[in-house]
Amino acid sequence: MATECVAITCSTGCENELPEVAFSICAPVTNFGQIAKVYIGNDGYPLTDETDLTEWQTRANLPSNDPSRILELSVIGDKPLAAGTKIPLSRGRTITGTKDHVVNVKIDETNDTNYEMMRAFECGNTVRVWYETFGGKLYGGTTGVLGSVTLGEVIPEGTDALTVFQGTVEWKSKFSPCRTDSPMAGINLVDEGGVS
Numbered sequence: 001m002a003t004e005c006v007a008i009t010c011s012t013g014c015e016n017e018l019p020e021v022a023f024s025i026c027a028p029v030t031n032f033g034q035i036a037k038v039y040i041g042n043d044g045y046p047l048t049d050e051t052d053l054t055e056w057q058t059r060a061n062l063p064s065n066d067p068s069r070i071l072e073l074s075v076i077g078d079k080p081l082a083a084g085t086k087i088p089l090s091r092g093r094t095i096t097g098t099k100d101h102v103v104n105v106k107i108d109e110t111n112d113t114n115y116e117m118m119r120a121f122e123c124g125n126t127v128r129v130w131y132e133t134f135g136g137k138l139y140g141g142t143t144g145v146l147g148s149v150t151l152g153e154v155i156p157e158g159t160d161a162l163t164v165f166q167g168t169v170e171w172k173s174k175f176s177p178c179r180t181d182s183p184m185a186g187i188n189l190v191d192e193g194g195v196s
Contacts (some may be wrong), residue, residue: 003051005141005178035077037132037184038105038146038169041070045128046143053183060189071117072189077131079106082176098172101145103131107165108151118151118165125149129169136185141178149170 011017022029037187041059045068049055062069084099106115129147130140139145 001180003141003180007067008175018135031133031137032135033078034134035079035103035105035131036134038073038075038077038103039070039130039132039150040073041128041144042067043126043146047178048142050138050140050142051128051180051183056184057189057195072184073105073107074109075105075107075187077103079103079131082173084174096174098174101147101171101176102174103129103169105151105167105169107151107156108162110163110165114165115128118153120166121149121151121167129171131169132182132184136182137179138182139177139179139183142178145169145171145173145177 007144039056040061040170047055047059056070058070059070060072082099082101084096086096088094107118116155126146126148128140128144129149130138130144132138147170149167149169153163154166155163
């Protein structure tokens with residue numbers, strides 16, 4: 001069953017309903033970093049249930065000419081704090097507008113298939129993107145985030161360093177995307193040796 005990602009509604013008055021919080025001295029819940037996977041699909045093809053492993057596997061294993069196919073990219077990535085412009089108002093008040101979100105990615109498997117994928121994303125198409133942390137958190141809900149993927153090749157000077165495909169996933173939103181536990185944590189959607 002799809003997670004219930006509740007849309008954030010900003011208050012219109014001075015009496016804000018404060019959100020729930022959870023802290024524990026004895027058993028704090030934490031999450032480790034590093035984005036390990038990025039999933040890319042075409043706009044107009046949302047998931048029915050982002051927690052359903054079978055749906056993800058089915059979509060990842062569709063033929064390349066099926067527009068509802070989802071790509072699975074193994075990456076090393078991070079997401080810095082989204083940058084938002086603070087707009088000053090009268091009486092010392094401020095509001096923050098839409099924020100610029102960026103996921104930085106690096107792909108170290110630079111085989112010929114992935115090289116052609118990198119070249120295809122140089123078109124700058126708008127796509128739906130989900131991202132997953134090494135610790136198993138999946139971001140994007142059923143629809144993913146609508147953004148652009150930019151990739152390029154970085155060839156190092158030294159012979160003891162890897163060539164990588166490096167780039168960004170970028171989108172604009174006032175809010176951070178929905179988050180849930182990933183059904184894909186620790187597994188690949190496409191069989192090893194296969195083409196995702």
